[in-house]
Amino acid sequence: MDYQVSARKYRPASFTDVIGQPHVVQTLMNAISARRIAHAFLFSGMRGVGKTTMARILAKALNCEQGPTATPCQTCASCLEIAGGTSVDVIEIDAASNTGVDDVREIRENIKFTPFRGSYRIYIIDEVHMLSASAFNALLKTLEEPPPHAVFIFATTEIHKIPATILSRCQHYNFRRIPRLEIMRCLREVADRDGVTLEERSFAALAKASEGSMRDALSLLDQAVAFGGKAVRHSDLERLLGAVPHELVLTMMAAVTARDGAAALRVIADVLDQGHDLRAYCSDLVEHIRNLLVAAVVPAPERLPALMDLSDDEVHEIAADARGFTTEHLMELFRIFSHAEDALRLTTHPRFVLEVAAVRAGHLPLAGSPGTTPSAATSPAQSQATRPAAPKREASAARPTPSSATPPTGNPVAGAAGKPEPVDRGKLAGPQPVEAGSRPRSEPPQPEAPAIRLHWDQLLQRVVTSHPQVGLFLEMGIPLKVDGDELTIGYPETASMALDRMRKEDSLRLVAGICAEVIGQPVRLRVVELREDDPAGVSAFQARAAKERAGKQALLEHARAHPLVKQALEIFGGDVIEVRQVPPRKEVR
Numbered sequence: 001m002d003y004q005v006s007a008r009k010y011r012p013a014s015f016t017d018v019i020g021q022p023h024v025v026q027t028l029m030n031a032i033s034a035r036r037i038a039h040a041f042l043f044s045g046m047r048g049v050g051k052t053t054m055a056r057i058l059a060k061a062l063n064c065e066q067g068p069t070a071t072p073c074q075t076c077a078s079c080l081e082i083a084g085g086t087s088v089d090v091i092e093i094d095a096a097s098n099t100g101v102d103d104v105r106e107i108r109e110n111i112k113f114t115p116f117r118g119s120y121r122i123y124i125i126d127e128v129h130m131l132s133a134s135a136f137n138a139l140l141k142t143l144e145e146p147p148p149h150a151v152f153i154f155a156t157t158e159i160h161k162i163p164a165t166i167l168s169r170c171q172h173y174n175f176r177r178i179p180r181l182e183i184m185r186c187l188r189e190v191a192d193r194d195g196v197t198l199e200e201r202s203f204a205a206l207a208k209a210s211e212g213s214m215r216d217a218l219s220l221l222d223q224a225v226a227f228g229g230k231a232v233r234h235s236d237l238e239r240l241l242g243a244v245p246h247e248l249v250l251t252m253m254a255a256v257t258a259r260d261g262a263a264a265l266r267v268i269a270d271v272l273d274q275g276h277d278l279r280a281y282c283s284d285l286v287e288h289i290r291n292l293l294v295a296a297v298v299p300a301p302e303r304l305p306a307l308m309d310l311s312d313d314e315v316h317e318i319a320a321d322a323r324g325f326t327t328e329h330l331m332e333l334f335r336i337f338s339h340a341e342d343a344l345r346l347t348t349h350p351r352f353v354l355e356v357a358a359v360r361a362g363h364l365p366l367a368g369s370p371g372t373t374p375s376a377a378t379s380p381a382q383s384q385a386t387r388p389a390a391p392k393r394e395a396s397a398a399r400p401t402p403s404s405a406t407p408p409t410g411n412p413v414a415g416a417a418g419k420p421e422p423v424d425r426g427k428l429a430g431p432q433p434v435e436a437g438s439r440p441r442s443e444p445p446q447p448e449a450p451a452i453r454l455h456w457d458q459l460l461q462r463v464v465t466s467h468p469q470v471g472l473f474l475e476m477g478i479p480l481k482v483d484g485d486e487l488t489i490g491y492p493e494t495a496s497m498a499l500d501r502m503r504k505e506d507s508l509r510l511v512a513g514i515c516a517e518v519i520g521q522p523v524r525l526r527v528v529e530l531r532e533d534d535p536a537g538v539s540a541f542q543a544r545a546a547k548e549r550a551g552k553q554a555l556l557e558h559a560r561a562h563p564l565v566k567q568a569l570e571i572f573g574g575d576v577i578e579v580r581q582v583p584p585r586k587e588v589r
Contacts, residue, residue: 006190006218012053013074013083015061019186019214020178021050027173028054029070032061037068038171040143040152042128044159045175048215051155054175055124056082058153059090063118078118089115090122095130104131104138111142111150120151128154129161136163143169177212180204180309186214187221197231198224200311201246205234207309209241244271244281249288251469254476254497256333256361257324263472264358268351270469278350282341282357288318289337293330295322321497329364336361455518462514470507473498477527486524487515493530502527555579 012018015025024043031037041058043051060083062068065076072079081087091110093103107123115121125131131139143152143166154170156162184203191198206224210217220241228236238245248271255263271281291308295318298304304315322330340357344350456479464471476498477489491499501507512525559565559579569575 006194006222007048007215010190010193010218012050012057014072015057015070018050018054018057019182021054021175024054024173024175028058028061032068032070035068037062037151039146039150040154040170042154042156042159042162042167042170042172043175044156044162044172046177046211046213047157048210048213048217049175049178050214051175052124052126055153055155056090059087059120059122059124062120062122062151063087063089063115068119081117087117089118089120090124092124092126094127095125096127099130099132099135101132101134101138104135108138108142112147115149119149121147121149122151122153124153124155126155127157128166129156129158133163136166140165140169178214179212180207181305183207183210183212183214183217184311187217190218190221194225195230196221196225198237199234200313202232202234202237204311204314205237205241205243209243242276244276244284245274246284247469248276248281249284250497250501251472252285252358253288253321254472254501256358256364257495257497258472258476259362260472260475261359261362263468264362265355266468268355268358272351278354279341279344282337282344282354285337286334286341289330289334291318292322292325293327293334295319296325296327296330317500320500324494324496332364333361336364459511459515459518462518463511466514467510470501470510473501473507474511477502478530480528485522486526488526488528490528490530496529499527499529552579555581 015029018025041055043054045051057072060072060074060079061070063078063082064072065078066073074080074083078087078089082090085092093107111121111123113121146152152170154162154166159172159174184207187198187203187206190196191203202224206217206220209220224232224237224240227240237243248267252264252267255261255267268278271278291310294307295304295315298307301315301319304319305312308315308318310318325333336357340353343353347353460471460475463474474489476495477491480488480490482488489502491502502511508525508527512523515523515525556576556579560576565576
């Protein structure tokens with residue numbers, strides 16, 4: 001068979017090739033160099049972290065013609081036979097299928113024979129915890145006082161099942177999970193050797209799905225290549241892994257930041273419609289909030305990749321998003337969703353549990369940017385409304401050409417000084433259409449582009465209805481001005497997550513296309529970030545949140561003014577904290 005899986009094709013052949021286990025490598029190399037070689041080794045750890053591989057490398061190091069040496073030559077007959085699994089001096093035994101005392105007695109009979117080619121007769125027993133109690137007892141005397149040419153190497157994934165009498169006779173080495181960054185680096189090298197093209201986030205997804213096992217990561221890479229060919233798309237990889245798309249996590253965070261419970265419920269519905277597990281989705285949410293919290297409290301950006309086990313691009317993205325939260329807000333979000341994750345293990349209604357957690361997270365009173373201390377009643381909308389803003393960085397979309405639109409001719413509309421005139425944002429945000437500036441009467445008429453007449457609320461409604469995830473980000477923006485056929489939308493610094501999403505080419509193209517359909521002519525969309533030192537308007541979600549707060553406050557004052565409530569407060573003391581409006585009951589006839 002010509003094909004060989006990557007886990008076997010790229011198996012480490014020397015100590016220096018082993019990744020993720022520097023403590024084991026250094027100890028074994030030093031022991032071999034100092035000729036302090038034990039007669040029994042026990043390697044324990046999870047699957048796919050290099051236990052059997054390390055045992056074979058140790059066997060080569062002991063039986064190499066130039067050794068024992070910490071750097072086996074890989075070219076002598078002994079090294080080649082051990083690598084090919086044909087050495088008569090290295091006996092590999094699967095304890096799962098050789099569990100009885102008779103199998104151990106056979107080892108005791110054969111161990112007295114001297115090695116045929118190398119210096120040692122080595123027994124590698126994999127999954128040693130599967131041996132029976134009588135087999136362990138039969139091995140005790142031989143394991144304690146073996147012949148000088150015999151070396152035992154045991155490997156197990158369940159160290160707690162090994163008897164203490166066996167443990168005390170071995171040098172125990174605990175193999176750790178391999179860090180994600182090292183798995184990603186190894187996957188890149190394998191992909192380069194095989195000519196496979198993957199996105200950077202695909203390597204991170206494979207490393208995460210492997211859960212610290214290098215063998216699992218390489219097996220998943222082989223599956224991805226079998227599914228998508230030499231050029232693997234990230235969307236195909238997500239379907240193969242059954243992973244929840246990261247965009248759904250980001251959309252939920254945007255809904256929580258915007259205090260939009262309806263949008264949060266729509267995200268959960270999308271997760272279920274796409275067939276994802278709610279517990280896995282909640283786990284991803286918890287991990288993302290944890291990464292935001294780390295980025296918010298660690299002042300040194302260069303330390304973040306090691307703390308998050310993510311690629312540099314993902315770390316920079318999370319660091320930018322973390323600027324829109326306070327530490328207290330993130331800790332409260334972590335508490336809510338981690339409790340929901342625990343509850344999902346026991347409940348028979350996982351959707352309801354996660355929906356309640358999402359709505360509760362959206363009603364947290366504390367939100368804002370680092371460096372501020374908002375009061376308990378401050379909402380994200382209030383924090384953004386009190387931050388003045390002006391353009392600082394921008395992104396623009398290519399002009400779409402819908403079939404119903406006629407390309408404009410001439411120059412953009414300009415004012416008396418030759419510069420575009422800003423349009424009243426109050427008109428943009430209201431139901432009335434607006435025009436983009438006008439030309440002074442003293443100037444002679446010239447051909448000009450049709451001015452945009454835009455209903456901002458109508459545009460938001462269309463985007464939210466057809467593409468709710470993008471519509472949620474668009475609602476967090478503030479329409480600044482219309483210049484000819486160009487619409488400029490600004491985002492405050494506290495809405496950095498929405499800004500980053502709207503600056504993407506697909507989001508810009510989508511909104512510009514819907515805008516062109518609404519007004520009947522091509523539109524260029526420009527997205528900018530706002531500074532703190534200039535005034536700005538109010539976004540749609542800020543206005544909605546302010547209206548909701550005003551309604552709740554009016555209801556609270558009405559309740560406090562009720563005679564029965566006043567009487568109850570006089571008798572029992574206290575104050576009215578919250579009022580909920582209950583719908584009237586239907587009469588049953």
